[in-house]
Amino acid sequence: MGRITLEKVQKKFGDVEVIPPLDLTIEDGEFVVFVGPSGCGKSTLLRLIAGLEDVSGGEIRIDGKPATDLPPAKRGLAMVFQSYALYPHMSVRKNIAFPMKMAGMSQEEQDEKISKAAEVLNLTDYLDRRPGQLSGGQRQRVAIGRAIVREPAAFLFDEPLSNLDAALRVGMRLEISELHKRLETTMVYVTHDQVEAMTMADKIVVLRAGNIEQVGSPLELYKTPRNTFVAGFIGSPKMNLIEGDIARKHDARTIGVRPEHLQVVDSGGTFTGKVGVAEHLGSDTFFHVHLDEMDEPMTVRAGGEVGLSHGDTIHLSPQPDKIHRFDDRGLRIA
Amino acid sequence: MATQHSRAAARFMIAPSVILLLAWMVVPLAMTLWFSFLRYNLLMPGDNPFVGFDNYSYFLTDPAFQAAIVNTLLLVVGVLIITVGGGIGLAVLLAQPMWGTGIIRIMVISPFFIMPTVSALVWKNMFMNPVNGLFAYGADLLGLQPFDFLTQAPLASIIGIVSWQWLPFATLILLTAMQSLDSDQMEAAEMDGASAFSRFFYITLPHLARAITVVILIQTIFLLSIFAEILVTTNGGPGVASTNLTYLVYAESLLRFDVGTGSAGGVVAIILANIVAIFLMRMIGKNLDA
Known part of the structure; x- marks a missing residue:
């Protein structure tokens, strides 16, 4: 069981309020991702849940029991750090065994759990190596193994993939998702990468400056971003946010259109501009289009083989039902 | 070809310094070895005949020699235990965030900057002196008999003084680690x-293992040759109770003016230092690689 409830949780460093009072419920078995730009307080929030930082106010409950004043070890949570935080002088086996040794578990029980975890994580051949002899992905798996054997109420991941190269990151992403499906344990995952958030999460929590901007499933956030920040943060490439006369025509301060909801038309269209940089990905082509009415170029997703090149004139028209409208405060107009 | 030429040129260029350094080491060593086989006493001028290993047998059978060996090892091991143990403790304490860290760290490190003779004299006259010393005053306040450190426990007192000097070094290295x-x-x-x-x-x-190894190796090198602290406090006495090998060599050559036996003692000291070095490298040197 791993239901985590935050009630009016607040964190101050001196006079600086990093996290204003905040409420959040993480249901048992859920994969929750905290996402936001760097410095938004997502790691601090995770450390508050872990108990590595003390809250300045409010209450944390784990499975209904108050955990605010419990030391980290007593909360029944396991954490995977960005730097892996493996013990360099211990073999992989001893690293994984460490939490069980600290809990005073019998040797047979330890061995059984180690071999089980090693099997799940493909580490059986590496058990007697030192962390220094492993690759980044293997180290990450050892760190996860050390977390698994504790059979925690919830796993906490602090940007676990940001030290890995791109290819490995995709692989580990799948492995962690797979692990979640298999263990069905609550996982709280912090990242600044919205692709990781979209692909892995059951529930995404978008944070900005310690405030929760929106909570919802990946598709909810994609389809109905609550404000311009979430609209710009979720989705890749970014949503085009347009102000001015065009927006006023839609009775809004700002309108947003995702690159994939713009169509290239032969003539007419809502927007007309000149093609700037074109990014050819094979399956898709992203055009950066310079419009007269806007300073920022607009991004458009077109098919793989569109015969347009730098400097050509392009006509675009958005799908009418996919236009997001935002008011003066940047909030969504339903 | 170019590399071969430049290599030859490089060898030619470094030759003077290599030759100088080699001569610096080889000439005194050769002279010491040569003197150690002569009967060479400044109190008996005249010719200095070759006497083979006589000087060595005098030195090694001298009752002071065994005492000196034991004292040398006790001094090294005692100071190592105190400084490494205390150094780890202090490093752990000083690594904690606290008020006035900068000043406290400087205060902890300062004993290392005091010259050995000076600190030994300060300890001898201001702390350990049974009449005027601070410890005697403290004992007096408690109604106890003042303890004459340098007479009743000379070696232990010197271990204390030397530990006080070397504790900052150990602390500094372990703190950075x-x-x-x-x-x-x-x-x-x-x-x-x-x-x-x-x-x-x-x-x-x-995590500290490697730093501890460095501390032990460096300190051992310096502690084997402790001299000033003994000279200014106990003069190796009472008797030979605080004579180490270095002090014994000094006593032979410069107090008894017996250059031959002194040189033999010097050679023995070199051999002993090498034995200790090999022993240490075997025991803890493996911490240094990987």
Whole structure:
């Protein structure tokens, strides 16, 4: 069981309020991702849940029991750090065994759990190596193994993939998702990468400056971003946010259109501009289009083989039902 | 070809310094070896006949020699235990964030900047003196008999003085090592349920292993040749109770004016230092690689 409830949780460093009072419920078995730009307080929030930082106010409950004043070890949570935080002088086996040794578990029980975890994580051949002899992905798996054997109420991941190269990151992403499906344990995952958030999460929590901007499933956030920040943060490439006369025509301060909801038309269209940089990905082509009415170029997703090149004139028209409208405060107009 | 030429040129260029350094080492060593086989006493001028290993047998059978060996080892081991143990403790304390860290660190490190003769004299006259010393005053206040450190426990007193000088060195090296400890590792251990003691034992101490090795190796080199502290406090006495090998060599050559036996003692000291070095490298040198 791993239901985590935050009630009016607040964190101050001196006079600086990093996290204003905040409420959040993480249901048992859920994969929750905290996402936001760097410095938004997502790691601090995770450390508050872990108990590595003390809250300045409010209450944390784990499975209904108050955990605010419990030391980290007593909360029944396991954490995977960005730097892996493996013990360099211990073999992989001893690293994984460490939490069980600290809990005073019998040797047979330890061995059984180690071999089980090693099997799940493909580490059986590496058990007697030192962390220094492993690759980044293997180290990450050892760190996860050390977390698994504790059979925690919830796993906490602090940007676990940001030290890995791109290819490995995709692989580990799948492995962690797979692990979640298999263990069905609550996982709280912090990242600044919205692709990781979209692909892995059951529930995404978008944070900005310690405030929760929106909570919802990946598709909810994609389809109905609550404000311009979430609209710009979720989705890749970014949503085009347009102000001015065009927006006023839609009775809004700002309108947003995702690159994939713009169509290239032969003539007419809502927007007309000149093609700037074109990014050819094979399956898709992203055009950066310079419009007269806007300073920022607009991004458009077109098919793989569109015969347009730098400097050509392009006509675009958005799908009418996919236009997001935002008011003066940047909030969504339903 | 170019590299061969430049290599030859490089060898030619470094030759003067290599020759100078080699001569610097070889000439005194050769002279010491040569003197150690002569009967060479400044009190008996005249010719200095070759006497083979006589000087060595005099030196090695001298009752002071065994005492000196034991004292040398006790001094080295005693100071190592105190400085490494105390150094780890102080490093752990000083690594904690606290008020006035900068000043406290400088105060802890300052004994290392005091010259050995000066600190030994300060200890001798201001602390350990049975009449005027601070310790005697303290004992007096408690109604106890003042303890004459340098007479009743000369070697232990010198171990104390030398430890006081070398504790800052150990602390400094271990403190820098402490600061390179990844805080994530400590937090991971905390989450894994390790108590403060377990964290120290399983994380901090292994992390410090390499620094401890460095401290032991460097200190051993210097502690084998402790001299000034003995000269200004006890003069190796009472009797030979605080005579180490270095002091014995000094006593032979410069108090008894017996250059031959003194040289033989010097050669013995070189051999002993090498034995200790090999022993140390075997025992703890493996910590240094990887």
